Amino acid sequence: MKKKHYIMIATSVLMMLLMGTVYSYSVFRVHIETLFDVGTLQSGLPYMTSLAFYALGVMVTGRLMKPSRLRGFVVIGTILIALGWFISGIAPSLGVLIFSYGVLIGSGVGIVYGIPIYIAQKQFPEKSGLITGIILLGFGMSPLITAPLVKVLIDLLTIQPAFIVFGAIFLVIQLPISFIYDTSIDEEVATSKVEIKHYGIKPFKSIYILFVIASTIGLMMIGLSYQIGVVYYEFNVLEVTASLSFFAIMNGIARPIFGRLMDKKGFVFSVRLSLMLIGIASVIGILNQGNSLILFIMSFSLFWFNLGAWLAIVPAAVKSFYGMKLYSRVYGVMFTGYGVGAIIGTVVSGMIMDLLRWTTNLYMLVLVLIGISFVIASLIHRQVRISQMYIAKQTQGMVEEV
Template sequence: MTQQNLKLFGMEAAKGRWIFVLVGLLINVCLGSIYAFSVFRKPLETLWEITSSQSGYPFMVFLAVFAITMPLAGNLIARWGPKNTAMLGGLLSGTGWIAASFSADIATLTILYGVIGGAGVGIVYGCPIAVVAKWFPQQSGLAIGSTVMGFGVSALLIAPLMKAMIHHPEIGILHTFLYLGIAFVVIVTLLAQLLRFPSAEWASAEITTTSTVTTAIPSLNLSRQDMLKSGSFYALWATYTIGCLAGLMAIGIASPVGTEIAKLDATMTAFAVSLFAVFNGLGRPIFGAVTDKLGPKHTAMVSFAMILGVSLLMSFFGQDNALLYLFAFCVLWMCLGGWLAIAPTSTGIFFGKKHYAQNYGLVFTAYGAGAILGTLLSGNIKDITGSYLNTFPIVAGLSILGIIIAAIGLNPVKRQ
């Protein structure tokens, strides 16, 4: 291919490659319905007479299995391609929701919904990210952030739908899982048909003229084994875990904190969860673009400073303070969305795009660690102390730790 043809190819593909961002965004709207799970918690507690900790188990297990499956999915994407991998994941994810509708107790729901549904989402999730990362070899933060924005804004659409279905006399809690599962299988399978990687020439065809921090960092294209030998991987994994812990904790307890701490009624709390979803979605392209400009280290530090600030405010002034609740949880949800863009963008910046699916799959296990720790932390502290407010001083301390780790460890990998 001549240089002139490369330029023409680049110009044409540059216009069309945003379709993959749109497809990925729509797939993520389906996958991100887990972020509306807090709407189920109170009804499940009433239905089965279970505790606050127990009602969080499906959410915790779903996210943990989601993260554990991601490294395996990276290998599937490399072997089968993004289309076939996404089809498999979509089928499993929907099956988990459908099977959950037959649950008789919280343990069964946790296994069917958490394990099967979580595994399906873990298989699908990396497919559009890997596709977009390769279509945008430079300055990929905004594109990746826009792709995963669908996961964040999902609750904006799904939470009110879930609430309406749960309280509908002819549907109820368990049948809500059934109908949504069927819809997710159909939608994800159809959208998966459009996923594909660019040709080998594409990376060299894209020419970036904007000067950014990330374009100044040379890509090393490290394998998963080589990535594991770098200190940057462990710093990224640790900061990602802390960022997800704070954000996923906020997502898991958003609805009960609204009613129990902020003293909002059920309708206003459901509206608040939808509002938080907007910020969760916006945080992804915003922090992705900021990562392109400032680099992973400084963007991570900004995120942790924001989490620290609102955690301290909630610790001291959160009780019966509806406005502070709205402000703090908007920030926490936005920062979680931010980390879902910071981490995949940083993976490409530090370790390259050649083995991106496999590498980010391993980095993403931090999400699962954050999900487990955040859910256990909030649920157990609530059961022990009687208030979710007591989780926020711990989150503030972890944010300080995150700032320190980012400042010391989030550095480009040096060439050997």
């Protein structure tokens, strides 16, 4: 790997680290409820909108992706993010916050997010899963730094000035990076070693449903982590805030781990492992019910871990089933599943918590969704095995003819 590649990966991780502040929303959420006098469902709307437009931004960028446009996308996306933070800092109502935090920041993050992943898939065809996971490590581990920073800024300045500080951070750090970011791609490398691993199998709908379910579960639990720990389970605020940093580590390290698993073990193995871990997290949650901080940390760290896992699984799966020629378009549409999951997770979890006021129902819902996911994963596995048997027979026939 050349020196410029290491620099590209490092700057990508830094940008992801900044943009991953969206995962610290659970710290903002309690203060937003107080500021605008709203409940759990309403306070989740800026978060839900942000994730929905984040997914929409990835889709639009994917359809327009060309090497000559990459830097422009990074600059435009960064400006939208900074503007969204500044407007959030003066928002007079929840509706304005939904527009600024949701539409502007979400769109900006979505526009920038797909660029490093696209470059990684093209530039490192043999280790694309691992490199993508390393880059996404920054996004997942962002709350390790940003969650404590959010709390300190809110304690010192209150919530809206804290928003303005984040806007300034993007102008001072990410905007200059946008102008020097290396968007070059060695086309000879990008096209010489690319292969479609599963010929004839294009299970877009099945993968999309799995991604929606995984996103629904992960984003639902991430968005409620602080609130469940502090408000419902009544754990110490500092302990829960510290836990968010550990959750962020788990979310981050899942990405290179599952990126590597996708490179070595493939889609079905990785999916089944992730689903099993999510099921374990739900069972722990049902048994715990807020009696133990350690069990709370264990269950929610697994929820965060597996959302990170799916954000590494999906781009590698798209490349595996569709190849690089269709990658940017297919991945862009596939990523809308993340936005759909954000909407479903926010609305459903908000209704459950506002009406039923306890967490058991959330965990039971997750177990039902995991059961459905295992069935879908088994169907994909069957398709892959049939395809592999067919290819093996064709290859054997060709050998016998020779």
